[in-house]
């Protein structure tokens with residue numbers, strides 16, 4: 001066990017210190033190499049696992065410790081390696097599902113290996129027919145003896161070229177004929193039983209390789225998380241974890257980018273004074289600084305409340321992602337031409353990476369729908385103020 005290993009259920013401060021010890025120069029070299037090669041570095045998960053980070057984070061069982069989630073992903077976000085940060089959080093979000101829904105020895109053993117960082121997990125939910133609308137997935141799991149035949153194709157599976165297992169969302173068909181739409185199940189599919197396609201060329205997050213997968217294989221019933229019908233609840237639990245992780249990553253990244261931009265504004269002079277001396281720029285950055293502080297405080301407040309809530313997570317993620325895009329876009333602009341040149345500053349790469357936060361684990365519109373479904377009208381106040389409308393006179 002390495003020296004920086006942490007005890008189960010350590011304090012948040014000790015947990016964050018263990019995370020910081022992993023995010024050293026070696027981590028930065030791995031992240032840079034992964035960015036060049038376009039392949040997620042498995043070694044990052046192995047190191048986090050060996051340092052006891054996942055074991056500690058999940059020490060309290062499936063109700064993950066929110067302050068540790070915020071600490072881990074704010075620190076990863078500040079590294080500004082969008083692909084590596086999202087790759088870690090996808091593995092960890094799959095772990096969130098396993099810690100809650102693993103009901104067989106097979107799945108509990110996979111959960112233990114993934115918590116130790118010796119097995120890598122990914123998530124195969126979206127398909128050509130079902131991205132935002134996960135109920136529309138066409139992958140089927142047809143009951144066959146003591147297991148299921150899992151058949152289908154997943155359009156976007158990040159980490160699939162380096163992972164061991166994918167958690168795959170499928171329509172469960174119990175007796176071969178009566179297919180009830182919405183009877184979703186989530187299966188742990190060994191990727192040795194799937195065909196992984198070529199990773200996509202994409203706008204950013206190069207260290208997060210994303211590829212399609214196809215499969216037509218028999219799996220024992222022990223590979224099913226929970227029971228048929230709870231697949232949507234299980235994936236929603238994982239996505240809630242992922243959305244909170246992304247909000248924290250955006251917060252960490254924005255703090256770092258703003259700090260660098262303010263330094264740039266104080267160092268670079270135009271029209272005889274530092275950029276910071278130009279009120280138009282200074283106030284724009286102050287506005288962003290205040291908004292990012294609100295995001296940080298919102299995450300801390302949520303962590304202190306220890307309440308995990310699907311709507312709050314959806315609202316935080318969409319608001320953070322849109323703020324992140326605004327912050328990095330404005331900072332790139334303030335760096336001027338150098339911000340646009342990829343060899344001179346990393347701003348353009350960071351801007352490209354940030355675009356993914358508005359799409360992955362639920363787009364803006366899908367998350368706003370989640371928020372809208374929880375909005376409550378105040379009819380009492382409304383009726384007291386405005387009363388019933390007068391019937392129209394002809």
Ligand SMILES: Cc1cc2nc3c(=O)[nH]c(=O)nc-3n(C[C@H](O)[C@H](O)[C@H](O)COP(=O)(O)OP(=O)(O)OC[C@H]3O[C@@H](n4cnc5c(N)ncnc54)[C@H](O)[C@@H]3O)c2cc1C
Nearest residue numbers: 123124125126131132156157158210359360361362363365
């Ligand atoms: C780099 C990358 C990595 C990914 N990794 C994974 C992964 O590891 N695992 C995985 O399962 N998925 C992954 N995804 C898929 C991602 O979750 C989906 O792309 C995303 O959820 C959107 O689905 P879609 O692409 O099918 O878009 P669509 O669902 O077709 O949506 C298209 C547009 O329409 C909007 N829209 C859709 N429905 C509505 C509505 N009712 N009202 C208003 N607007 C609507 C959406 O907001 C979006 O702007 C990844 C995607 C990318 C780009």
